[in-house]
Amino acid sequence: MRIAVLGAGALGCAIGAELAEAGSDVWIVGRSAERAAEMNARGLLVREGEHERVVRVRVATDAGAIGVVDLVVVVVKAFDTEAAIESARSLFGQRTVALTLQNGLGSEDILARLLGTDRVLAGRTYVGGTMIGPARVVVSVRSRHTYLGELDGSISDRAVAIAAEFDCAGLATTVRDDITTLMWDKLLVNVATGALSAITHLEYGRLYQVPEIEAAAIAAVSEAMAVAQVSGVPLSTSRPEDSWRIAADGMPAEFKASMLAGLERGSVTEIDFVNGAVVRLGERWGVATPVNRVLVACVKGLESGLPRRPGE
Numbered sequence: 001m002r003i004a005v006l007g008a009g010a011l012g013c014a015i016g017a018e019l020a021e022a023g024s025d026v027w028i029v030g031r032s033a034e035r036a037a038e039m040n041a042r043g044l045l046v047r048e049g050e051h052e053r054v055v056r057v058r059v060a061t062d063a064g065a066i067g068v069v070d071l072v073v074v075v076v077k078a079f080d081t082e083a084a085i086e087s088a089r090s091l092f093g094q095r096t097v098a099l100t101l102q103n104g105l106g107s108e109d110i111l112a113r114l115l116g117t118d119r120v121l122a123g124r125t126y127v128g129g130t131m132i133g134p135a136r137v138v139v140s141v142r143s144r145h146t147y148l149g150e151l152d153g154s155i156s157d158r159a160v161a162i163a164a165e166f167d168c169a170g171l172a173t174t175v176r177d178d179i180t181t182l183m184w185d186k187l188l189v190n191v192a193t194g195a196l197s198a199i200t201h202l203e204y205g206r207l208y209q210v211p212e213i214e215a216a217a218i219a220a221v222s223e224a225m226a227v228a229q230v231s232g233v234p235l236s237t238s239r240p241e242d243s244w245r246i247a248a249d250g251m252p253a254e255f256k257a258s259m260l261a262g263l264e265r266g267s268v269t270e271i272d273f274v275n276g277a278v279v280r281l282g283e284r285w286g287v288a289t290p291v292n293r294v295l296v297a298c299v300k301g302l303e304s305g306l307p308r309r310p311g312e
Contacts, residue, residue, distance in 0.1 A: 006085075121150060122148065147175075185237070194259040
């Protein structure tokens, strides 16, 4: 199976490194020429717990140099989905499928519009990572699971084949017929920690030491659960504190939520696809979401202070 991992951030590097080390025919596609050059020349230094290793990876900034692949794993930021796919059209042949492992809700709809619903699989992964240099990443892989499935809930041969490829690489992966439930379960985890980490500028070790933050997180997750219930989405838990606990399970103390890491890089966040999705769906179904609305406002305020990029 030829695989392209679309996105060379922490998650893309973590997944790409595991696949490459296991012998998969995999490329990582990113925008940073510096990062690509560093990783191609010296490999990717991967740290998990107390162990470090260097993994030889192939990284490209131009998808045209790769050719057609069987699978495109989409891990770019949700707001970059359309631009990333348009710049990577050369990866797609007649049988190529896209698997989104992105945060939040909405990316799967963008992919379906661009590629067709029959060429999109949805997934959620609890693999985590933090970039600590152009070619250095701290990851949490061994204790984290990945789930994927067809948008129509079927169990397809292609989904089973992708899961087997991931499993062989040490990425514990299960095909599910209830991927919508899993997408919401992961959304709840992101609702619990993403915005609060970004607003407070705290990595997980310190974030989880503040009782008031825990209370705010549980309140935000409770609102999201109420929206899911009214929307008719079955969840795997009825306890909002479970999402708060799962978010940090197995993560190193220095782990940073992707929203905080994005702000520190001077980038906007995926708030519109996480807490913002809860607010939008709450408005649709008549469910009040005041905590999530405040979290969105605070993160948007932080984003407003970022330097504007050319053309914005």
